[in-house]
Every structure is written in structure tokens, then in C-alpha cells.
Amino acid sequence: MADIQELRRIASQVRRDIVRQTHYAASGHPGGSLGCTDFMTALYFHVLHHDPAFHMEGKGEDLFFLSNGHISPVFYSVLARSGYFPIEELATFRKLNSRLQGHPATHEGLPGIRVASGSLGQGLSVACGAALSKRLDGDDKLVYCLTGDGELQEGQVWEAIMFAAHNRIDNLIATVDWNGVQIDGTNDEVLSLGDLPGKWKAFGWEVLHMNGNDMADVVETLEKAKGMTGNGKPIVILMKTAMGYPVDFMMGTHKWHGVAPNAAQTENALSQLEETLGDYPYPAQ
Numbered sequence: 001m002a003d004i005q006e007l008r009r010i011a012s013q014v015r016r017d018i019v020r021q022t023h024y025a026a027s028g029h030p031g032g033s034l035g036c037t038d039f040m041t042a043l044y045f046h047v048l049h050h051d052p053a054f055h056m057e058g059k060g061e062d063l064f065f066l067s068n069g070h071i072s073p074v075f076y077s078v079l080a081r082s083g084y085f086p087i088e089e090l091a092t093f094r095k096l097n098s099r100l101q102g103h104p105a106t107h108e109g110l111p112g113i114r115v116a117s118g119s120l121g122q123g124l125s126v127a128c129g130a131a132l133s134k135r136l137d138g139d140d141k142l143v144y145c146l147t148g149d150g151e152l153q154e155g156q157v158w159e160a161i162m163f164a165a166h167n168r169i170d171n172l173i174a175t176v177d178w179n180g181v182q183i184d185g186t187n188d189e190v191l192s193l194g195d196l197p198g199k200w201k202a203f204g205w206e207v208l209h210m211n212g213n214d215m216a217d218v219v220e221t222l223e224k225a226k227g228m229t230g231n232g233k234p235i236v237i238l239m240k241t242a243m244g245y246p247v248d249f250m251m252g253t254h255k256w257h258g259v260a261p262n263a264a265q266t267e268n269a270l271s272q273l274e275e276t277l278g279d280y281p282y283p284a285q
Contacts (some may be wrong), residue, residue, distance in 0.1 A: 002045040008215050010081065011041040013277040016270060017077035017090055019247070023266040024282055025094035028102060031256035032148065033074035035179050035212065035241035039146070042218045044078040047226070049141055052083035054111035062141045063130050065115055067123020068148035068177065069103040070258065076100050079112040080280075087280045121154030123147055124174055128164050131172040142229060145174045150182030153191045158203070164234040165204030173225045174205075175237040177212065181254035197238060205236045212239035213246070247272055 002010060014037050022028035044050070048062045055061075066075050073093065080087045085099075092098035099108040103118030115126050127145035134141060151157060164172055178196065180187055187193050200207050206228055210221040218239075225235050243257065244250025247269045261269055 004216050004219060007038075007041055007045055007219070009274075009276040010045055011037050011215065012274045013279075014041055014074060014077040014081065015247075015273045016275060016279060017081075018073040019261060019266055019269045019273070020279065020282070021073045021076070021090055021093040022260040023263070024091065026260050027094055028073055028260050029070040029258045030073065030261065031243040031250055031254075031258075032068065032177060032179065033071040034247060034250065035243045035245050036071055036146065036177055036239075037074050037245075038215050038218050039175065039177075039212050039239060039241075040074050040078045042215060042222060043144065044082045046219055047222045048144070050082075052111070054084060056114060058114065058130075058141075059137065059139060060141060062144065063114065063127075063134075064144045064146075065123045065127045065130070066104060066117050066146055067127075068120060068146060068151055069117030069123075070120075071148075071177075072100070072102060072104050075104060075112075079110075081277065082112075084112040085110065090280045091282045120148070120151045121156045124157055124160040124164075127172055127174065128160050128167075128169055131164075131169045132167065134171055135169075141171075142226065143172050145172070147174065147176050148182070149176055149178045149180065149187055149193060149196075150190065152176065152193055152196070153187075161200070161203045161205065168232045169234050170230050170232050172234045173222075173229070173237065174234065175210075175239050177241055178238050179241045179243045181243055181257065183254065183257045185254055200236050200238070204233060206231075206233045208235065208237045210237050210239045212241035 022030045093100045099110040105116045131143040211217045250256040
């Protein structure tokens with residue numbers, strides 16, 4: 001289990017992986033991936049009870065479901081850096097016949113991926129089913145799910161939110177990447193989410209708040225959420241992040257939601273991110 005300083009070091013390398021993956025593929029979603037890096041790093045290197053040997057059913061393990069699958073670069077990086085598959089495979093991101101598709105998929109058998117998440121709005125429903133399965137199996141491990149805030153504009157999410165509260169699914173911890181922006185602009189411009197904390201609370205969930213770009217707060221809040229499980233209510237963490245964090249020219253705008261950096265922008269971004277664990281090799285183009 002990594003401490004805060006080590007988690008920060010790992011997160012810096014993961015962010016480098018994200019920038020390099022999207023640049024070399026000339027496509028992908030760097031903004032949300034960078035913003036969620038601290039959360040994903042803390043989850044896989046500090047919080048989750050998981051086995052990189054990977055068994056699809058996940059018995060006796062905590063399970064994680066990425067609902068906003070477009071931030072696959074950060075998911076692939078933490079999986080590779082955790083030992084699920086060779087780090088060198090990150091160089092194949094979005095390439096022809098790669099297991100690392102733009103959105104995570106299961107038919108290539110990539111270790112760590114339990115559900116395809118190209119279509120938004122479905123992850124929380126899957127997480128509810130997995131959590132109920134653990135309850136039926138007498139498995140005391142937890143289920144985690146990450147969604148985007150723009151994703152909450154889909155009706156299926158609110159059906160899952162009602163379902164979880166009605167069925168008292170208290171081994172479930174959902175997190176919302178509440179960065180306030182989506183591919184076409186701000187949430188308020190596209191479809192306002194209104195009083196998000198109030199809505200989750202009214203639907204019967206325990207609500208926590210977290211600064212998703214502060215590793216210490218991420219770890220503390222996740223540990224607090226774990227301590228609140230088993231009390232009859234599902235738990236949601238509303239996680240404030242900055243899209244593109246901490247790359248200065250990517251922050252404060254929705255424009256880096258789904259745009260890959262060019263060579264000069266990649267060099268600029270990497271100059272702001274310390275190489276701590278070693279960059280994965282990339283074949284000459």
C-alpha cells in the first residue's frame with residue numbers, strides 16, 4: 001500500500017502515460033483522464049483489494065467499474081502500472097488490433113476490464129448488479145464506480161440511483177467526476193445538473209465531497225467512505241476536479257475533453273510532469 005508521497009510520484013508518471021498515449025495515437029481524451037489521475041492512482045495503489053492476476057468474477061476482491069469509459073488512458077495506465085499487463089502495451093493505445101481500444105472493451109480479454117464502457121450512463125447499473133451479487137455470495141468486499149458529471153444527464157443513471165437506495169446496496173461507493181464541463185461546453189450550458197448534492201441526498205444516498213486533485217484528500221475521503229459502508233445506504237463521493245490538471249494550457253476549458261496534443265503541446269505538457277517510474281518505450285514511427 002503506497003503512502004501519500006509515493007502515490008503522488010505514481011500519479012505524475014500516470015499523467016505522463018496519458019499525454020504520451022493520446023499524442024502517439026493522435027486521438028483520445030486527455031482532459032478528464034488527467035483530472036481523474038489522483039483518484040485512479042489512490043484507488044489502485046492504496047484502496048482496492050485487487051489481484052493483477054485477474055479473475056473475471058472477482059470473488060474476494062473489491063471491484064471497480066469505469067462508467068465514463070472515454071477516460072481510458074488513465075485506466076490503462078493504472079492497470080499496467082499495477083501489473084495487469086505489460087507497461088509496453090500502452091504504446092498500442094488506439095492502434096489497429098490493439099487490446100487498448102479508445103473505450104474499454106472485453107472481447108479482447110484485456111486483464112482488468114470487466115465491462116465495456118463505450119456507451120455512457122451504464123456503469124452504475126452494472127455496479128449495482130455486482131454489489132448485489134457480492135451480497136448474495138456472502139462476499140464482504142466492496143464495489144466502486146466512477147461516472148462523469150455530464151453522464152448524469154442520462155436517465156438510466158437516476159434509475160440506478162433509485163435502485164441502489166431502494167435495495168439498500170450499502171457495499172457500493174460511487175464517485176462523480178464533478179469537473180463542470182463536458183465535450184460541448186459546461187454542464188450549465190448543455191443541461192444544468194442543479195443541486196447535485198441535494199439530489200443524491202434526496203434519492204437516499206450518503207453524500208461526501210472531495211478535492212480530486214489533492215491526493216491527501218482523495219485518500220482520506222475514500223477511507224472515510226469505506227468506513228461508512230454496511231449501514232443501509234449507498235455512498236456517493238462528489239469529486240471536484242479540473243479537467244487537464246495540472247497541465248496549464250489544458251485546464252479551465254472543455255476543449256481538451258477529446259483532443260490529442262500535437263508534438264509541441266506534448267513536449268510542453270511533459271515538461272510539467274515529472275518522470276518518476278520511467279516512460280514506457282514507443283516504437284519509432
